[in-house]
Amino acid sequence: xxxxxxxxxxxxxxxxxxSLTQQQSSETSQKEFATAEEMLRHDAAHTPVPPAIAERLExxxxxxxxxxRSWWRRILGH
Numbered sequence: 327x328x329x330x331x332x333x334x335x336x337x338x339x340x341x342x343x344x345s346l347t348q349q350q351s352s353e354t355s356q357k358e359f360a361t362a363e364e365m366l367r368h369d370a371a372h373t374p375v376p377p378a379i380a381e382r383l384e385x386x387x388x389x390x391x392x393x394x395r396s397w398w399r400r401i402l403g404h
Contacts, residue, residue: 359365375383 357368359368
């Protein structure tokens with residue numbers, strides 16, 4: 327009888343541990359954001375850019391002129 331009680335107790339303990347593990351894994355997959363901007367930054371950091379779009383972006387950036395020097399740099403000669 328003691329053996330059976332131990333087995334039942336052990337089984338219940340394992341079931342509780344499994345449910346806790348499942349609950350923790352579902353909690354870690356959910357994330358709350360304070361602002362929409364924070365959510366967008368998180369999404370951008372974790373979403374890879376398709377190669378075709380990355381190439382087009384690089385080409386567009388290469389065509390841009392460098393920004394003009396600021397007026398105070400021109401006056402001071404920096």
